[in-house]
Amino acid sequence: MKRRIFLVLGCLLLICEIVQPIATAEANPDQRAYHFGFKKSKNGQLPSINEEGFKSILEKHGAIFLGDTNQKDIYLTFDNGYENGYTAKILDILKERKVPSIFFVTGHYVKDQPELVQRMVSEGHIVGNHSWSHPDVTQISNDQLKNELVKVKTAVADLTSQKEMTFLRAPRGIFNESMLASSRTEGYTNVFWSVAYKDWDPATQRGSQYAYTQVMNQLHPGAVILLHSVSKDNTEAMAQMIDDARKQGYEFKSLTQMQKKTY
Structure with missing residues (x-):
């Protein structure tokens, strides 16, 4: 017994x-963690996040996934966690073709590449917040998140003429409702994407034509394109991407010009 x-x-x-x-x-x-994912645009169809389970959360907190799908606008964004020798060439191409962009930087990048950060701002681009230490932001407190964001904003403001910072990209695309709400309180719009491919690994580059095809096959009105500046392929394909997108009637715009978000 x-x-x-x-x-x-x-x-x-x-x-x-x-x-x-x-x-x-x-x-x-609100603590449930999500990894941003989407159904890619294919054969002219629009991308979708309807199947991912977080559409309502992004809408609730004003996050950006894509722009007005009735307008042939493109928003070019880069993640800059560290420098791999290609950002200067990317900036050259953007300057020559008068294309605005946003570069999401980490604390490491600001400390390691101050001249490139200064150049981004002086040539009319936006510098966005990618956090100071690139943590999983769903595993830190709201106070820690605020500190991560403040440090990047302050470092960029001390270095450049950009004194405000209003766009945030969560490291690795990992987010939850708590961080969306907290960062919005701090004045940030969270920026995700509707065009992307596996370009972040320098060891698995497959040539400029592959990069070109991956991006061009996903183009759609209101596209927010995510690229990583560590990619040799992206750099070599950049000029052709821009030229051929324009031939298709697309116009490159800054995120500050986005008037409408469509999910």
């Missing part, structure tokens, strides 16, 4: 250990 009682008590303790995290998660749905 005693043995049965101990077994029952043991099972009850085990059940309590299992149920508690589930109850906590249900009580705090």
Whole structure:
């Protein structure tokens, strides 16, 4: 009998250990982490996040996924976590073709490449916030998130004429409702994307034609294009991408010119 009682008590303790995290998660749905994903544009169809389960959360907190799908506008964005020797060439191409862009930078990048950050701003581009230390922002407190954002904003303001910073891209595209709400309170619009491909690994570059095809096959009105400046392929394909997109009637615009978000 005693043995049965101990077994029952043991099972009850085990059940309590299992149920508690589930109850906590249900009580705090804003802590649920998501990794941004989307259905790619194909054969002229628009991309979609309807299947991903976080559409309503992005809408609620004013996050950007794409622009007005009735306008043939393109918004070019780069993630700059570290420098791989290609950003200067990218800036040359953008300057020559008068294309505005936004570069999301980390604290490491600002400290390591101050001249390039200065050049981004002086040539009319926006510098966005990619966090100071590139953490999983769903695993830090709101105070820690604020500190991450303030440090980047302050460093860029001390270095350039850009004194305000209003666009944020979460590291690795990982987010939850809590960080969306907290960063919005700090004045940020979270920027995701509707065109992207695996370009962030310098060890797996497949040539400029591959980069060109991956991007051009996904073009659509209101596209927010995510590229990584560490990619040799992107750099070599950049000029042709821009020229051929314009031949198709697309116009490159700054995120500050985005008037409407369509999901």
